[in-house]
Amino acid sequence: MASRRRLTLLRHAKSSWDDASLPDEQRPLAPRGRRAVALLEQYLQVNDPDIDLVLCSTARRTRETWDGVRNGLHAAHDVRFVPEVYEATADDLLDVLHQVDDRYASVLLIGHNPGMEELADGLVADGRRKALARLDNGFPTGALATLSVDVAWADLDRGAARLERYVRPKDLSKP
Secondary structure, eight states, rough: OOOOEEEEEEOOOOOSSSSSTTTTGGOOBBBHHHHHHHHHHHHHHHOOOSSSSSEESSSHHHHHHHHHHHHGGGGGEEEEEEEGGOOOOOOHHHHHHTOOOOSEEEEEEOOOHHHHHHHHHEEEEEEEEEHHHHHHHHOOOOOOEEEEESSSSSGOOOOOOEEEEEEHHHHHHHH
């Protein structure tokens, strides 16, 4: 049996639609998205600071999300901008994760819906009740799911994960 691994799924924060002439891949974060990443950075600093590998879509809004949260993590991480994560299905994302070297115990994947939500729904077999209830209500922009996995990355498959935590920016902004 492989050692315990952690997969953190982060959907990019809210993006702007202000400039209709921009191609989808070039849309930046909206002011609400920038506020959300500041909250997510603080959350990660307390809850998930030890990420070994970051796999991020090449879209501008995912790169800006990464820029906004990265200071919440310890500095010893490998960051890769992966074109295949942009517009990826759950199966595409699973294929990306299957390529991860087993020396990485903790991976942060920053991507888009519907692929991120479908991946989380497919991987999670059980978990903490409150987190599962939140996940059942969707995977909005800025949502972050932390999953534990007991298999090698190459063996990751449907139902192989436990949902440990699930937060949305609105959960973090409550007093």
